[in-house]
Amino acid sequence: MKTIKDKDFLSFSDRDRVRFINSLSGFKSVNLIGTQNLEGKTNLSIISSAFHLGASPALMGFVIRPDSVPRDTLNNLRETKLCTMNHVNEEILERAHQTSARYPEDISEFEACQLTTQYIDEIQAPFVEESKIKFSLELVREQLIPENGTHLIITKIKSVHLLDGCFHEDGRVDIAKAGSISVAGLDTYYTSKEIGRLSYAKPDVDPRWI
Amino acid sequence: MKTIKDKDFLSFSDRDRVRFINSLSGFKSVNLIGTQNLEGKTNLSIISSAFHLGASPALMGFVIRPDSVPRDTLNNLRETKLCTMNHVNEEILERAHQTSARYPEDISEFEACQLTTQYIDEIQAPFVEESKIKFSLELVREQLIPENGTHLIITKIKSVHLLDGCFHEDGRVDIAKAGSISVAGLDTYYTSKEIGRLSYAKPDVDPRWI
Numbered sequence: 001m002k003t004i005k006d007k008d009f010l011s012f013s014d015r016d017r018v019r020f021i022n023s024l025s026g027f028k029s030v031n032l033i034g035t036q037n038l039e040g041k042t043n044l045s046i047i048s049s050a051f052h053l054g055a056s057p058a059l060m061g062f063v064i065r066p067d068s069v070p071r072d073t074l075n076n077l078r079e080t081k082l083c084t085m086n087h088v089n090e091e092i093l094e095r096a097h098q099t100s101a102r103y104p105e106d107i108s109e110f111e112a113c114q115l116t117t118q119y120i121d122e123i124q125a126p127f128v129e130e131s132k133i134k135f136s137l138e139l140v141r142e143q144l145i146p147e148n149g150t151h152l153i154i155t156k157i158k159s160v161h162l163l164d165g166c167f168h169e170d171g172r173v174d175i176a177k178a179g180s181i182s183v184a185g186l187d188t189y190y191t192s193k194e195i196g197r198l199s200y201a202k203p204d205v206d207p208r209w210i
Numbered sequence: 211m212k213t214i215k216d217k218d219f220l221s222f223s224d225r226d227r228v229r230f231i232n233s234l235s236g237f238k239s240v241n242l243i244g245t246q247n248l249e250g251k252t253n254l255s256i257i258s259s260a261f262h263l264g265a266s267p268a269l270m271g272f273v274i275r276p277d278s279v280p281r282d283t284l285n286n287l288r289e290t291k292l293c294t295m296n297h298v299n300e301e302i303l304e305r306a307h308q309t310s311a312r313y314p315e316d317i318s319e320f321e322a323c324q325l326t327t328q329y330i331d332e333i334q335a336p337f338v339e340e341s342k343i344k345f346s347l348e349l350v351r352e353q354l355i356p357e358n359g360t361h362l363i364i365t366k367i368k369s370v371h372l373l374d375g376c377f378h379e380d381g382r383v384d385i386a387k388a389g390s391i392s393v394a395g396l397d398t399y400y401t402s403k404e405i406g407r408l409s410y411a412k413p414d415v416d417p418r419w420i
Binding site: 001017018048057135148161170187188 | 211215222224225230232233234235236237238239241260261262265266268269270271295300304311312331353357366370380381382385386391400401403406408409412413420
């Protein structure tokens with residue numbers, strides 16, 4: 001076992017420390033956030049910080065770091081109170097990763113990275129057509145984390161759009177079947193292989209594979 | 211493509227809606243939170259909501275749902291301002307899952323689920339000996355999400371303890387090598403296979419595998 005204390009990783013180079021700390025939470029989801037401003041100018045940015053906040057109401061959280069992700073996402077969210085979240089699959093991984101480049105504000109990452117805008121029903125935010133699990137989110141609240149200036153975004157899930165055959169009648173979604181990937185740290189991507197499902201845990205009953 | 215609107219999933223049974231909404235963010239990390247009260251009584255609970263909040267300072271967030279995870283974790287955190295986070299690996303998956311059973315307050319999940327407490331240096335919170343990547347966290351702030359009564363916990367990383375050979379000199383941590391797993395929805399667990407690393411994205415330069 002190797003021990004690395006805070007005074008040790010505080011002395012890492014900035015890049016090494018970012019790689020290190022980003023690796024610690026474990027495997028992370030990879031999603032593209034689609035937004036547009038009131039004039040319809042679109043934006044797309046990749047995030048790995050989506051987290052489940054609750055099912056009733058259906059809440060999703062994510063983090064926007066003003067120093068790394070273009071502020072366009074945050075500005076558009078403030079203007080329209082809407083965004084889309086789109087799972088990244090292996091087929092679009094390179095293009096999705098490329099949305100993290102610092103494009104000028106007047107460039108849409110959809111065009112620059114060759115991903116296709118998709119509009120569903122009356123939702124005034126662009127989905128990624130190539131994504132196989134995607135949903136629209138309404139802004140509930142944003143909250144500044146004073147320690148580092150990041151913005152915690154709390155949203156409500158309004159509609160879900162997913163590949164036929166990924167949805168089970170009991171509510172489960174087969175995200176591996178949709179080709180969804182995960183990331184560790186900043187840049188190392190993974191596919192997933194199912195181990196199995198474990199039964200609902202009760203005291204004095206051993207968990208079993210179902 | 212199948213569309214499920216909010217009025218549709220609001221009409222699901224509670225259990226189905228929980229399964230559905232929990233599946234949407236994508237693959238999630240699986241961690242055990244170790245705490246103890248001021249008398250040294252230990253507690254262990256499994257979470258899938260850890261998220262990276264920043265590298266400088268090194269911040270980690272997670273969510274505690276008072277209706278599902280024993281309140282012991284939150285009470286201990288309030289008392290001691292300390293917890294540990296321990297990656298779950300395939301070897302301890304069944305025991306880790308079992309910590310989600312509703313044990314009475316006087317039962318430690320360490321004992322009930324046959325996981326081993328480990329104390330490192332002077333840190334007054336129990337690690338899971340069987341975990342290969344673990345770290346100690348100091349409470350920065352807790353915040354109530356008024357929409358559903360969940361608690362957003364913001365912590366600072368104080369020390370990291372990991373298997374020799376998982377740490378790269380450039381800061382990266384090979385979490386797949388440590389056997390860390392991921393989860394989709396409530397109960398479906400996965401191992402991960404590396405696709406590769408992508409280079410830092412710059413406008414007008416195609417991403418390449420490194």
